[in-house]
Amino acid sequence: MYQIGPYTFTSRLLLGTGKFSDFDIQKGAIEASEAEILTFAVRRMNIFEPSQPNLLDKINLSNYRLLPNTAGAKTAEEAVRIANLAKASGLCDMVKVEVIGCDDTLLPDPLETYRACEMLLAEGFIVLPYTSDDVVLARKLQELGVHAIMPGASPIGSGQGILNPYNLQVIIEQATVPVIVDAGIGAPSDAALALELGADAVLLNSAVSGAKNPVQMAEAMKLAIRAGRLGSEAGIIEKKERAQASSPSQGMSIVD
Numbered sequence: 575m576y577q578i579g580p581y582t583f584t585s586r587l588l589l590g591t592g593k594f595s596d597f598d599i600q601k602g603a604i605e606a607s608e609a610e611i612l613t614f615a616v617r618r619m620n621i622f623e624p625s626q627p628n629l630l631d632k633i634n635l636s637n638y639r640l641l642p643n644t645a646g647a648k649t650a651e652e653a654v655r656i657a658n659l660a661k662a663s664g665l666c667d668m669v670k671v672e673v674i675g676c677d678d679t680l681l682p683d684p685l686e687t688y689r690a691c692e693m694l695l696a697e698g699f700i701v702l703p704y705t706s707d708d709v710v711l712a713r714k715l716q717e718l719g720v721h722a723i724m725p726g727a728s729p730i731g732s733g734q735g736i737l738n739p740y741n742l743q744v745i746i747e748q749a750t751v752p753v754i755v756d757a758g759i760g761a762p763s764d765a766a767l768a769l770e771l772g773a774d775a776v777l778l779n780s781a782v783s784g785a786k787n788p789v790q791m792a793e794a795m796k797l798a799i800r801a802g803r804l805g806s807e808a809g810i811i812e813k814k815e816r817a818q819a820s821s822p823s824q825g826m827s828i829v830d
């Protein structure tokens with residue numbers, strides 16, 4: 575289990591709800607993932623237009639905690655406005671801060687992200703910033719008081735997996751709040767690696783929504799994340815430069 579603010583979670587898979595081909599496949603993937611936290615872009619939800627189709631109509635909301643994100647924001651002020659829209663609609667007091675600084679790479683703007691977190695914390699939100707895998711920024715955001723950090727594995731939607739395991743490892747070692755690896759996960763093995771490195775959880779979307787069989791991929795991700803966590807807890811052996819026989823004969827009497 576891990577804790578974000580006042581909330582405790584068992585599932586270490588957070589599922590994004592974008593880009594599914596239809597609501598039924600999305601619902602099947604959500605169920606197969608056994609995710610407890612679902613993220614969604616406030617701008618995509620028809621929260622103030624009840625006549626329009628909406629993911630929230632299809633799922634039993636009492637089974638999930640919703641994590642609205644501020645996708646679309648390019649400044650701290652825009653992120654705060656979007657977060658307040660989500661809060662006003664009664665969805666959740668948690669917010670994933672996403673302030674994009676580059677349209678080409680979709681990488682986050684570190685300065686605007688920091689400012690947005692500062693403002694949202696002052697307003698009493700439970701704040702989870704999406705960041706690049708910057709070790710110093712991660713530390714400064716924690717000092718500010720954020721409730722989790724969400725370093726990217728690689729660019730959003732790229733499926734490239736963890737590009738810089740070294741940075742991620744240092745962020746995890748220095749973390750005082752949960753680390754949720756967010757964006758860029760492609761294969762189940764990428765998700766497993768995040769947990770093996772010691773991350774608390776993984777947020778992913780494209781790898782499932784873009785799979786040939788999203789429901790099956792959601793299940794694969796769930797199992798990979800469980801395996802990665804189990805392996806990390808079990809204690810992974812250190813890599814060695816040279817071979818070491820699996821059946822050493824030293825110290826044993828040889829029977830002819």
Ligand SMILES: CC(=O)[C@@H](O)[C@H](O)COP(=O)(O)O
Pocket residue numbers: 590645672704729730731732733756757758759777778779780781
């Ligand atoms: C920051 C962001 O937008 C990601 O959370 C995205 O929702 C998921 O990234 P992938 O689609 O790469 O899994």
